[in-house]
Amino acid sequence: xxQNPTRSASVTVADVARKxxxxxxxxxxxxxxxxxxxxxxxxxxxxxxxxxxYQPNELARSMTTGRSGTIGxxxxxxxxxxxxxxxRGITDVARQTGxxxxxxxxxxxxxxxxxAIRTLLAKRVDGLIVSPAKExxxxxxxxxxxxxxxxxxxxxxxxxxxxxxxxxDDRHAAEGITRRLLAxxxxxIAYLTACDTPxxxxxxxxxxxxxxxxxxxxxxxxxxxxxxLQGMEDWVHVGAVTPEHTHRIVTAMLKSPQRPTAIxxxxxxxxxxxxxxxxELGLTIPDDLxxxxxxDADWTSVTTPPVTVVRQPVYRLGETAAKLLVxxxxxxxxxxxxxxxxxxxxxxxxxxxxADSVGASELHREP
Numbered sequence: 001x002x003q004n005p006t007r008s009a010s011v012t013v014a015d016v017a018r019k020x021x022x023x024x025x026x027x028x029x030x031x032x033x034x035x036x037x038x039x040x041x042x043x044x045x046x047x048x049x050x051x052x053x054y055q056p057n058e059l060a061r062s063m064t065t066g067r068s069g070t071i072g073x074x075x076x077x078x079x080x081x082x083x084x085x086x087x088r089g090i091t092d093v094a095r096q097t098g099x100x101x102x103x104x105x106x107x108x109x110x111x112x113x114x115x116a117i118r119t120l121l122a123k124r125v126d127g128l129i130v131s132p133a134k135e136x137x138x139x140x141x142x143x144x145x146x147x148x149x150x151x152x153x154x155x156x157x158x159x160x161x162x163x164x165x166x167x168x169d170d171r172h173a174a175e176g177i178t179r180r181l182l183a184x185x186x187x188x189i190a191y192l193t194a195c196d197t198p199x200x201x202x203x204x205x206x207x208x209x210x211x212x213x214x215x216x217x218x219x220x221x222x223x224x225x226x227x228x229l230q231g232m233e234d235w236v237h238v239g240a241v242t243p244e245h246t247h248r249i250v251t252a253m254l255k256s257p258q259r260p261t262a263i264x265x266x267x268x269x270x271x272x273x274x275x276x277x278x279x280e281l282g283l284t285i286p287d288d289l290x291x292x293x294x295x296d297a298d299w300t301s302v303t304t305p306p307v308t309v310v311r312q313p314v315y316r317l318g319e320t321a322a323k324l325l326v327x328x329x330x331x332x333x334x335x336x337x338x339x340x341x342x343x344x345x346x347x348x349x350x351x352x353x354x355a356d357s358v359g360a361s362e363l364h365r366e367p
Contacts, residue, residue, distance in 0.1 A: 072120030089318025174219030
């Protein structure tokens with residue numbers, strides 16, 4: 001057995017071609033993943049490469065094919081379980097189709113996102129999957145598409161970009177959980193998000209740059225208006241950007257004389273902090289406070305009580321985005337796709353009628 005660690009590095013395409021009994025050009029097509037060969041030839045070259053422990057020269061392959069074999073991905077917060085699971089969907093598809101993923105975290109900052117796009121383009125990625133930090137500021141993404149790289153938007157769309165987009169049905173989900181809370185008799189319902197405004201105050205949905213969150217808030221406010229509740233904009237709280245910020249915001253809300261009887265957390269990181277603060281203040285969920293969180297994170301099913309959540313098809317969001325991108329890289333033409341995936345409310349034990357309920361009939365009517 002050859003123990004020389006440099007052996008695989010010294011094996012060339014010509015060596016593989018010789019062992020497989022094909023021309024060097026044919027072996028290069030199989031190993032590079034371009035062109036057309038018969039299944040018999042592909043199997044022979046693959047077997048020869050495996051037997052020789054052939055390791056491809058990525059630089060040489062990119063010069064030959066014009067591709068780097070990489071996909072650039074930019075997301076808002078890789079510590080958020082939502083993005084972690086979406087990226088898993090992306091990387092699984094990438095691996096199956098022969099691509100490597102280069103991942104950059106923007107921290108929901110447009111400046112960082114712009115720098116990330118510049119870096120990925122400089123690294124000559126073949127295509128991009130981006131969850132834009134600010135949907136109204138996408139000039140850098142337009143520039144990326146003008147470079148010839150296909151772009152897919154993940155979880156957040158933009159009217160300014162005519163590109164493939166994969167979203168969850170966030171508005172529908174928010175409408176459903178808001179109707180559920182109203183039907184139980186809640187009227188002091190707070191919505192809490194990490195999205196922020198310059199003065200940390202919410203006035204209207206247009207204040208929110210992140211489309212997925214904006215659609216949720218629109219759904220929440222729309223159903224409240226249908227039920228005859230006015231001024232619910234005052235119950236939308238922004239700026240829960242870190243656990244520390246969230247702790248301060250939730251503590252102030254729950255210590256207020258008019259504290260909410262229910263809180264909708266815009267993501268599971270916020271939801272966890274709401275759960276913790278409620279415990280710290282001696283409140284019982286759901287008797288004193290009902291809680292609903294977007295994203296079915298692992299922790300939500302093991303707490304006491306387990307938390308009612310909006311289960312988003314997070315893995316499928318990433319998987320679908322990657323499949324669309326790979327399709328474009330493989331020559332798929334046609335109009336831009338807008339894929340909207342349905343969500344599901346998972347009823348657990350963190351929601352109940354408020355102690356001071358005045359009755360659902362006074363608060364709620366179906367549209």
